[in-house]
Structure formats: C-alpha cells, structure tokens
Amino acid sequence: MTEDSGVFDPGFQLERTALSWRRTLLSLAVAITAGSRVLIEQLGAISYAIAGIGLIVVVSLAAVVERRYRAAHRHVTQISRESLPHDGELVAGVAGITVFAGLVSLCFVVSRLI
Amino acid sequence: MSDTDQRAADDSRGTASRFPRRVYDVGNEPDPRFSLANERTFLAWIRTSIGLIAAGVALEALAVPVHPVLRLTTSVLLILAGVLAPVQAWLGWAKTERAMRLGRPLPAPRLPILLAVVVVAGCLVLIGTLLGR
Numbered sequence: 001m002t003e004d005s006g007v008f009d010p011g012f013q014l015e016r017t018a019l020s021w022r023r024t025l026l027s028l029a030v031a032i033t034a035g036s037r038v039l040i041e042q043l044g045a046i047s048y049a050i051a052g053i054g055l056i057v058v059v060s061l062a063a064v065v066e067r068r069y070r071a072a073h074r075h076v077t078q079i080s081r082e083s084l085p086h087d088g089e090l091v092a093g094v095a096g097i098t099v100f101a102g103l104v105s106l107c108f109v110v111s112r113l114i
Numbered sequence: 115m116s117d118t119d120q121r122a123a124d125d126s127r128g129t130a131s132r133f134p135r136r137v138y139d140v141g142n143e144p145d146p147r148f149s150l151a152n153e154r155t156f157l158a159w160i161r162t163s164i165g166l167i168a169a170g171v172a173l174e175a176l177a178v179p180v181h182p183v184l185r186l187t188t189s190v191l192l193i194l195a196g197v198l199a200p201v202q203a204w205l206g207w208a209k210t211e212r213a214m215r216l217g218r219p220l221p222a223p224r225l226p227i228l229l230a231v232v233v234v235a236g237c238l239v240l241i242g243t244l245l246g247r
Contacts, residue, residue: 088132102163
C-alpha cells in the first residue's frame with residue numbers, strides 16, 4: 001500500500017472532460033446518421049457514403065480522445081513524465097467538422113427552394 | 115533536477131510543436147484543470163451548435179405546418195447560428211487559453227449575445243406563426 005492514497009484529481013477534471021468529449025462525439029455521430037437519412041431522397045447512395053465517412057471520422061476522433069485521456073491520466077497520477085497531451089488540433093478539427101455539417105445543412109435547406 | 119524542474123522541462127518541450135502557435139508560443143503552462151475547463155466550455159458550444167443545426171434541418175425536413183417563408187427563414191437563422199457557434203467556440207477557446215497562459219483576465223464572451231438574439235428571434239417567428247394559423 002502506498003503512503004499517498006489521497007484523491008489525485010479532486011474535481012474529477014479528467015473524467016468530466018473525457019465524458020464531455022464522449023457526449024459531443026456521440027451527438028455528432030447521431031447528427032451525421034440522421035442527416036444522411038434526410039439526404040437519401042436527394043443524394044441516394046451518396047448519403048450512405050457520407051454517413052460512412054462521417055462515422056469513421058467520429059470513431060477516429062473518439063480513439064484519439066481516449067488516448068489523450070489515458071495519457072493525461074498517466075500524467076496526473078505521475079506514472080509517466082510525458083507532458084499533458086493538450087493542444088488545439090482536436091479542438092479545431094471538431095469545430096471544422098461542425099461548421100462543415102452546418103454548411104451542408106444550409107445547402108440542403110436552400111436546395112428545397114429550387 | 116527536482117521534480118518540479120523536470121515537469122517544467124517536459125512542459126516546455128511539449129509546447130514546441132503544439133497548435134496553434136499563437137496560443138502556445140506565449141506565457142507559461144497554466145494549471146491543467148483550467149485548460150480542461152476551457153475545453154469543456156468549447157465542447158458545450160459544439161453541442162449547442164449541433165442542436166441548432168438539427169433544429170433548423172428538422173423544421174424543413176419534417177415540413178412543419180408553418181408558413182413556408184417563415185419556416186425557411188427560421189430554419190436558415192437557426193442553421194446560421196449553428197455555423198457561427200463553432201467559430202465562436204474556437205476563437206473563445208484560443209483567446210481564453212492564451213489569456214490563462216499570460217496570466218491576464220479572461221476575455222468576455224461577445225458572440226453568445228448575438229447567438230441568443232438570433233435564436234430568440236427564430237423562436238418568436240415560429241411561435242408567432244403557429245399561433246397565427
């Protein structure tokens with residue numbers, strides 16, 4: 001048994017952030033799936049391809065998030081000396097995907113006028 | 115080398131290739147808990163954006179029985195707000211992270227007010243149309 005058995009992360013910051021990422025990626029996956037279903041009438045089989053690519057991207061992001069969480073956990077618990085794996089790449093990526101989804105949605109809505 | 119020095123050296127090596135340089139090239143590494151909180155705020159904005167876009171698409175896709183012009187206007191307003199939200203989320207995240215690294219006061223949110231106005235306007239249009247039928 002170790003001497004220091006106190007809580008290493010009193011606010012559960014890592015856990016809460018990891019859960020927040022999971023909620024967000026789950027929302028994205030649901031939105032992509034529902035969106036491709038809506039687009040079937042206009043795009044046909046292409047909408048399946050969009051859904052497939054979108055879901056692959058979301059699953060890849062989920063894998064990256066999971067790896068970050070584990071690395072951050074190792075950092076906080078001082079098992080490893082690697083620096084906290086936080087930067088803006090993942091953040092920018094998710095923002096970009098959401099903007100793209102918004103623009104596709106805008107095209108869909110406007111195209112119904114034509 | 116003490117534990118703190120070792121950690122600082124690791125941190126400085128870690129910032130060398132971190133994106134965006136505009137944020138990570140300045141200041142010192144803040145308390146990781148603050149960075150994590152900043153990230154969660156960003157994610158909350160992304161979920162808000164997804165909700166706005168979904169609402170906008172649903173209005174048109176489900177052909178809600180509302181006057182077509184008002185329905186389209188509301189739909190476009192909601193989706194535009196949904197497109198602006200991630201941009202605001204990214205800019206806000208970067209500004210906040212930079213301010214924390216420099217030990218400056220956190221920037222005040224600006225675009226949320228605009229987004230709130232857009233969303234309220236969209237909702238009012240929709241409610242007014244439903245009541246007026």
